[in-house]
Amino acid sequence: MEQRFWGKIAAFGFLFLFISETLLAQELKTVRVTVGQRGNWDTTMAFVTGEKLGFFAQEGIKLDIFFTRGGAETLQPVSTGNADFGWANGTFGVLGAYEKGARIKIVSANYTGSDAFWYVKADSPYKNFKDLAGKKVGFSSPGSSTHLVLLRLAEITQTKVEAVPIGGIPENYTAVMTGQIAAGWSVPPQRLAESKQGTIRIVARGFDYPELEKVTLRVNIGNADFLKKNLGLAKAFFRAYKRAMDYNYAHLKEVLPEFAKMNKTPLEIAEEALKFFPPKALALSPVRGLDYQVEKALEFGFLKKKLDRKQLEDLVDLSYLPQ
Amino acid sequence: MRKSFAFRISPTVTIQGLSIIAFIFAWEGISRSGLIFKDLVPPFFTVLRQITILLLSHDFWGHLKISLYEIGMGFLLAALIGVSLGLFLGVRLFWGEVFEPIILYLAATPKIIFFPVCIMLFGLDAGSKVAIGALSGFFPIVISILTGARELNPIYLKVARSFKASPFMTYFKVYFPAILRHLFSGLRLGLGVTVIGTFLGEIKLSRGGLGFMAINFYNQFDLPSMYGIIIVIFALAGLVNALMGIILATFSRYRHTLTT
């Protein structure tokens, strides 16, 4: 008698769960995110985990990710409302866009410090950054985060280098190997394999310089109109994201193979790359060094006028982050 | 023709064959010589191998579908708008004269520079690619019809009028068949440039399609795959062009029944 009763309850329970899941699934709201540099630890892996383990779905969110080549490509769609969030934007670009009237807000920090490193050809005479005095050193484009880091490195080590805007990671590699420049930049896990093989030598790593940790070079932005109309959704989005990020760091053994596969590198290289991404660098808040970057943005022509207090307070809105 | 080999291969084919072999040798030579940094020009057979791997991969066919969809829709739009506008401007001689120079001059501009506007209006995905493809293909099509309309024998029109034909009948039974030859060449050219425009759009900003694959390989510095996908894209463009040629040739046979 009892069995049948509990059986009915159980059946009812399962039916209820099934129906509610289906209903919930239809209730998923799409959140569009542009992400710079597919495969990077700080831009991609949390989304991958969050999708795979259903963190976003549980918050009622369906992710629609558009990978870009970074920089302004990530920023533009958010400004015009073609995307809701933009991940890993150079702060300069964000400041400039805001000044021109883009309806965007900085919703979190993306990377504080620098994950970049500079390398030289193995058979060259340069052993460390100071050896590059007077030599050509590559970065991506004027005003980019690599530009800023390179200049900071030069300041910190008191080394005057000739900074050349070579472009992306592949271009820098070609330029170094063909002798056009003495040193080029990269972000792990790219070029780590060559370093291990001994064809190139790393002369400076961003994370070796605590000075650089004073500046948040990459931020995550959201479209202001989207945020205004979807407060709850934005908060849910960040809850899921933070959960995924924390999960990644707690379950490295599980996540690293996926990371390695995405970047077409062997597992040991992926593990090596992780050293460049300590959890504190990826902290979603605070956004550091904004005043310093406003000054530099002015210097490079990304800003026409210094942004005042009121504008900065309007621009930065970390209220969507989980406390 | 001078007598050549025992198998009687024509000199033309001989030259072509030898050229292909020479080309492959040159490629391998440059690649392995160290003249250029070795990764920049991967060996010919490495590229061939990558093409095979690509064609067998699941990803490729998904991206191919995206590209074909974008090209198809873009060309359809270009044809519809191009033909309608072309016919209208061809018939209404006054408006044709007004707008033809504008169209001709705009036709010379590289359309890809309008791509950012397409992105802003139609989004990041297929929409913007369809738009730039349509924009590219529109011009050859509309110009071809205008040219055809201009060559139209005015006698046809007089005959139509003497039969008291309605405007619709005039369009359909008189204009259309007469300009068909020009239309066909315009459609051919239009498809060609639509293909180019679509792929360029994919290369500039997209997350799907063969153009996207190409620039992705570039960013990942997977050059053998990049060379490979570019070759595949060329082959595809050639195939699409040839297909169009066959379709048009088939319709061409019916043209004669319409005009006689």
Add this chain to the structure above:
Amino acid sequence: MNLKKHHVIAVRGLTVFLFFLVLEIAVAKGTINPLIIARPTAMILSLYGNIVQGEIPKLFLTTMTEVSAAFGLAALIGFLLGYFLWRYEYLGLAYETLLGALFASPLVLVYPIFLVIFGRSPAAVVAMGTLAGFIPITLGVRDGLAQVNRTFIRVGKSLNLSNRAIFWRIQLPAATPTIFSGLRLGFTYTLVNVIGVEFLAEIGGLGKLVSAAYFRFQIDTMYGGILTIIILTGIFIYLTYRIQGKVK
């Protein structure tokens, strides 16, 4: 009939003017998002500012240098190749289909390869321009020389002119209209491809301006750049047609 011609020009001008007027009003009122389509007056102001105080003259010069270099190379290759394809009939027949096929193919898609080999430099742009332009020139030279009326050559021979004299004094001049047509086409293709690759790879001059302005959010500047390019290509097309007319 002159009245009619003026009528046409007037209506054309009026239509263009009305178009920009409507655009201006729609954007100013906000019916069209000003972040997507800039007001025509803003476009023109920004363009003016860019020309007078800004980078457009320099960028224009860069683009023109690239086009000149590419066209020069394309002409060189085109003439040499065209000559050999005409002189050695079998070569001509053998490569005819290949050239035709290449001409119809999406050659511009090869540009990432040039980016890899030459780096992100104007050299890559020039390479692309050359590749795009040399085929029409080659075909123009070859076809031009091939279609020279046999009679002219016979006349030359009957005058006891040397082969070299016949070539330089009879064949080449007779081929000139066709060669010029090829040159015109080659120039057009070079120009279009140079600007196109500048835009795609964001290097060089005017094309780079449009891409850079879009991504750095300077929509007014972007439209100014687009306008400049439209006017530039328009002027060149007009000029090349005029020159071709004179050559005839």
